Amino acid sequence: MPVFRLLLTLVALSIIGYVQHVHAQSVLPMQNIYGRSASSLDGTWQYIVDPMETGLIKSKYRRDFPADDKAKLDEGVLIEYDWDTSPEIQVPGDWNSQIAGMEWYEGLVWYRKRFNYEITSERQFLYFEAVNYKAQVYLNGEKLGIHEGGFTPFQFEVTGKLKPTGNSLVLAVDNKRREDGIPAADFDWWNYGGITRSVWLVETESVFITDYHLALNPDGNHLEGYVTLDGSASEEEIMVQIPELGVKKKVYIGSSGTADFQVKTPKELERWFPDTPKRYTVTYTRGDDMIADRVGFKTASTQGYEILLNGEPQFLRGICIHEEAMGTPTRRLDWDMAERLLREAKEMNANFVRLAHYPHTEKMTRLADSLGLMVWTEIPVYWEDIDYQNPKTLALATRMIRSNYERDKNRASILLWSVANETPIHRDRMSFLKHLIKELKNQNEHLLVTAALKVSHEGGVKRIDDPLGAYLDVVSVNTYVGWYGTDYPDAIPDVAWESDFTKPLVFSEFGAGAVYGNRGDKMTRWTEDFQAYFIDQTMTMALDIPFLRGTMPWVLKDFRTPRRYHGQFQQYWNRKGLIDPQGNRKQAFVTLSNWYSCIQQQENINNE
Numbered sequence: 151m152p153v154f155r156l157l158l159t160l161v162a163l164s165i166i167g168y169v170q171h172v173h174a175q176s177v178l179p180m181q182n183i184y185g186r187s188a189s190s191l192d193g194t195w196q197y198i199v200d201p202m203e204t205g206l207i208k209s210k211y212r213r214d215f216p217a218d219d220k221a222k223l224d225e226g227v228l229i230e231y232d233w234d235t236s237p238e239i240q241v242p243g244d245w246n247s248q249i250a251g252m253e254w255y256e257g258l259v260w261y262r263k264r265f266n267y268e269i270t271s272e273r274q275f276l277y278f279e280a281v282n283y284k285a286q287v288y289l290n291g292e293k294l295g296i297h298e299g300g301f302t303p304f305q306f307e308v309t310g311k312l313k314p315t316g317n318s319l320v321l322a323v324d325n326k327r328r329e330d331g332i333p334a335a336d337f338d339w340w341n342y343g344g345i346t347r348s349v350w351l352v353e354t355e356s357v358f359i360t361d362y363h364l365a366l367n368p369d370g371n372h373l374e375g376y377v378t379l380d381g382s383a384s385e386e387e388i389m390v391q392i393p394e395l396g397v398k399k400k401v402y403i404g405s406s407g408t409a410d411f412q413v414k415t416p417k418e419l420e421r422w423f424p425d426t427p428k429r430y431t432v433t434y435t436r437g438d439d440m441i442a443d444r445v446g447f448k449t450a451s452t453q454g455y456e457i458l459l460n461g462e463p464q465f466l467r468g469i470c471i472h473e474e475a476m477g478t479p480t481r482r483l484d485w486d487m488a489e490r491l492l493r494e495a496k497e498m499n500a501n502f503v504r505l506a507h508y509p510h511t512e513k514m515t516r517l518a519d520s521l522g523l524m525v526w527t528e529i530p531v532y533w534e535d536i537d538y539q540n541p542k543t544l545a546l547a548t549r550m551i552r553s554n555y556e557r558d559k560n561r562a563s564i565l566l567w568s569v570a571n572e573t574p575i576h577r578d579r580m581s582f583l584k585h586l587i588k589e590l591k592n593q594n595e596h597l598l599v600t601a602a603l604k605v606s607h608e609g610g611v612k613r614i615d616d617p618l619g620a621y622l623d624v625v626s627v628n629t630y631v632g633w634y635g636t637d638y639p640d641a642i643p644d645v646a647w648e649s650d651f652t653k654p655l656v657f658s659e660f661g662a663g664a665v666y667g668n669r670g671d672k673m674t675r676w677t678e679d680f681q682a683y684f685i686d687q688t689m690t691m692a693l694d695i696p697f698l699r700g701t702m703p704w705v706l707k708d709f710r711t712p713r714r715y716h717g718q719f720q721q722y723w724n725r726k727g728l729i730d731p732q733g734n735r736k737q738a739f740v741t742l743s744n745w746y747s748c749i750q751q752q753e754n755i756n757n758e
Contacts, residue, residue: 466700
């Protein structure tokens, strides 16, 4: 059997085994959790730290945390836990920022939430926006399933499993880094553990609209979409409407559960642009069941070295962002926290954000829609340690990228979909990433796919020759000339760039570390002056590259990472942020803002 066919066979078997393993998680999560009838299970939970993983041991003496039982002394077994007197933790959130002494903890923690529930709907689902990293979920002592991956949503149907009073929801949450995980064991951000995003109890009819999509076709002359029902056994009628545009379309869904549809683009439709992020309310109605979403409409394509939004060339004035709140570092972002990050980007005259290095909360992409920020989204296939030969790891990455697409496919803000960051060049990596690219294109052949590539360097020339570039729509590279190595920023403008691909290039990262308030000579590292000079010199170099169409410095805000050891300047923080953890702007923020203002002004002149 050819090697490639054998790999595909192994992948298929792995995926089948994984689906069987997660039990009740039989479908991808429903679309638009914020637009549904749902009760929040956020708030105060209880927890038990279990570094020895005693709660997972299967024996008659096991501490049966999922069962939520009291000790039964008459059976001769002392169960040495008591949920009712266990300490409390807030969900969503991470244990690193909430629990004293657990800032560095990586391991198993049990969570428990008790709640009452008055059953008023025909079906119910537990929906988790994200849990880092591996979650085993139990309801009233029954195991619902397992989910692996710290940044994508998952759900379980719990119809018939709920009680009017005294429901007990228990999760075993394990954030240990894994050699076969996504990301793998080595990554450069804080490993926040816990139920980091919201938990919902969703109520639906017996038949309900679980999925939908609506977008402009590449020619812009039609709106094309589909609707999917869950639970239907016969033909159903769905009414799709855009009231502001007078659109009404009846869609008939048969036994397949899904129906495609098409509507001629109304003449009055305004396309989504960063300067005018127009959105429309789109409703999908089946009888009394209706779900609404706010959707922008755009086309995105490339032509030679150009990135085209609605047919118009774009220069991506970008900035990279980690999902970490201002102030006390935490993975939890509410709407205000998320908006504060994005508004900082807007105020530096950015029109684009790279949400690195994993899918951020859905709040970020929805806010980007409304604020007018184009988005790069990605999954954490990151650095060299990914187990590229392991079919299980490939199956996990495939599910992640599909889940990322399914959650955010209706967001007009997303321009670039990334499959990887700084991965090594070898055959196994190529097969792995080509599979992910194919998965994205199978979902939507019109998506613009990218990845942060490796670059070769010889004789003062940076050459973009990573063979993965042949399979991408936009070529991206990270450059740190002037920071890592012996060079200083004054050498940056002399670097020449060549590319093997007639495709647009973006600088997906560049940056230098600086401590807020540390002023000095522009040639002295760790000063704000050095960082600002680095940004200035890199932008000078970038704008001299004829095929470059975007820049996104690393990074908006200083963020926590255990890999940054310098006792004076870092103290386990990456200091490349243009603002400090409290939101104070460094000199480089002003430098970049001025560059982006000039670029924007020149674009306005060119468009007149």
